[in-house]
Amino acid sequence: MLLDARTLRGLADGTVTHTYRRWSVVRVRPGSTMRTRVGVVEVTALDPVALEDVDDDAARGAGFRSGAAARAWISQRGEGDLYRVGLRLAGPDPRVALREDDALDRPAVEGISARLARMDRAAPEPWTRAYLELIEARPGVVARTLAEGLGMERDPFKIRVRRLKELGLTESLEVGYRLSPRGRAYLAATAGDRAGAQTSNR
DSSP: OOOHHHHHHHHHHTTEEEEEEEEOOOOOOTEEEEEETEEEEEEEEEEOOGGOOOOHHHHTTTTOOOOOHHHHHHHSSOEEEEEEEEEEEEEOHHHHHHHOOOOHHHHHHHHHHHHHHHHHHHHSOOOOOHHHHHHHTTTTTOHHHHHHHTTTOOHHHHHHHHHHHHEEEEEESSSEEEEOHHHHHHHTTTHHHHHHHHHHOO
16 A cells, blocks of 8 residues: 555654545555555554545544545545555664665675675566666656666566665655665675676676
8 A cells, every 4th residue: 555745744743643545455454564765654443434424633634634625535546445544653664774774794795786686687687786876877866767768667667676675775765766875885885896797798
């Protein structure tokens, strides 16, 4: 379940306690968690609700100014039964600490390289280094533009970048991405390996 910027801001400042979703098949359950840019968000409750019961008080808890605004937003989003999804900020995203860790010794560098190599072997062509270097060169550029530069569709491109994010090498911005301190340290530590590979291929 994706949470929009309004919901995330409200979770961060404590003003949002729930959101609304229409589902034919329920996608979450109480106790499930998701990692977001403001931290780990936990689903605390899942209750069916009628649209007309989304009044001003309920709407404010979802980050809206009025019941009318919330109902208009809900009506534009999908079909199926309407649920009130309780939410709480459960703690920091563990990837934040990982991406800030730029003290990479040789075993750490080799471990990252091994993970990236597995990703490359599983794809039709190696891609991980090119993505890291592209994000380093073009921080804050919208994902669609970056993808087009590689001759890719946006969604497969974003899935790949998300895998780099899991390793703490990139981080999402309001628009686009940038390398994390860990990602920058990794590229710097392996710059010589890259140059050597390019020389040997000539």
